[in-house]
Amino acid sequence: MTHTTLSTAPRFNLQESFPLIRLLHPKQYAWAVGLSLAVGLTVSWIIVAAGIAPLWAATALTLVILLPAGFFKWRDDYRRYGRTLMLLSILLTAQGLHTIEHLIQWTQYHILYWTMRQSNGLLSPANAEWVHFVWNWLVLIVVLLLLSGGIRNVWMWLLLVVAAFHAVEHTYTFIRYQLILRELTAMDILNVTAQGLPGIVGRDGWLARSEWTRGTWICSIPGLTTAVRLDVHFWWNAIEMTLLGIAGHIALRRRMQSLQLD
Structure with missing residues (x-):
């Protein structure tokens, strides 16, 4: 009796194909990142809508709230993969x-x-x-x-x-x-x-004004x-x-x- 083996095509794995995604993924700290982001955005919306703080202060506050989760994720990266x-x-x-x-x-x-x-x-x-x-x-x-x-x-x-x-x-x-x-x-x-x-490049920059480069x-x-x-x-x-x-x-x-x- 002849047996036919059905081979299945290998499944596409996003993190294997793009290892940067695997590196950047917060893994066990995903919940902390999500919670921190939700809290940061909510508090920011409230203080901006109420006129308590400007947009830049609310943005900075959100980043500060996210920082502890980032710290633990990067500490884990150090332990797993090195400096x-x-x-x-x-x-x-x-x-x-x-x-x-x-x-x-x-x-x-x-x-x-x-x-x-x-x-x-x-x-x-x-x-x-x-x-x-x-x-x-x-x-x-x-x-x-x-x-x-x-x-x-x-x-x-x-x-x-x-x-x-x-x-x-x-x-x-x-x-x-x-x-x-x-x-x-x-x-x-x-x-x-x-x-x-x-600066050096761009409108009115050094390259645009310098005698060495102007008109070249x-x-x-x-x-x-x-x-x-x-x-x-x-x-x-x-x-x-x-x-x-x-x-x-x-x-x-x-x-x-x-x-x-x-």
Whole structure:
């Protein structure tokens, strides 16, 4: 008698195909994340609707409420996978939230037609030169730690280059901000800020104004010397997030067998 074996096609497993999802999944802390988010959004809606606090304060409160669940999730990542993948998880989460903030700013400006000053996202006080300066240098430091921890592929090296240039641009902008702030203070002008200055790229940036680059082929690159500051930093972040996601995906796929992510 001949037996016919019916073979079934392998089932698609999302977390095996995309190991970043497995890394970012809160696992046993999913209930804590969900509860914290629900509480944060509810409290935020109440205090904003009642006029107790502005939107940025409510947003900050929600993030603070979520932080304990994140702490325990990342502590678990450290115990399961080690320092490097814990840092990857933290950076992906932080940059993911940062991407959402930039996307909201982009929507406010391009879709809702708010002014540049109004398009501050959900955390308007964070749209300050010193915050951008500190944030981008921290990102660069974490990228270096990921490289030293063994996540080395062409996408991570590209991310290092982009993150370094981004940090340099915000250093340039931060220095300009401090210089102009001193000039305003010297003239006894104290009620005007110098936030939102152009950096190296974009409209009125260094490349657009420099005698070395003005009128050259560099200025013919779309957006490089014409994009507004909001768009410039939206694309900086989008490029960094894309490179980080690809680099992390490749690194985790290579390590899946030995790390046994679950």
